Amino acid sequence: MTKTIHVAGAVIRNQDGYVLCALRSRTMSMPGLWEFPGGKLEAEETAEQCLVREIEEELGCIIQVGRLIADVVHEYPTIRVRLVTYESSLASGTPAAREHERLIWLPVNRLTELEWAPADLPTVDALITMI
């Protein structure tokens, strides 16, 4: 049976309500797809703790984590990912692409212009429904 990887993603919004979108780089798995920055949960860690840790490592800023947006399981060809996404806002610092290829801020109604990692599509749909 395929192991399930538990991953958390942050939907970071700025003061205009724009969402931070991160492009996975060539050194990452699934290069060239857009995602909500975050990563794998460590043992004994909550999704909120994971997100604060991962975003500090990957983007060099501190976020405040809010409510759950989506909790989905997606079957990729070789792995199964459980992705939980959370509303977040910046508490301090400015996001920088330390590991990602690129970061962009987009209004929710333009999110569908990007090619997202398939597990992220329910989150994109949920954000659009909330507009």
Ligand SMILES: Nc1nc2c([nH]c(=O)n2[C@H]2C[C@H](O)[C@@H](COP(=O)(O)OP(=O)(O)OP(=O)(O)O)O2)c(=O)[nH]1
């Ligand atoms: N961080 C993040 N990962 C996502 C998203 N959607 C999605 O399918 N994933 C997948 C990609 C990876 O297989 C896994 C997250 O692992 P990670 O962020 O630690 O990525 P990684 O490059 O270290 O993964 P790996 O190469 O070590 O397997 O979940 C998302 O929105 N954010």
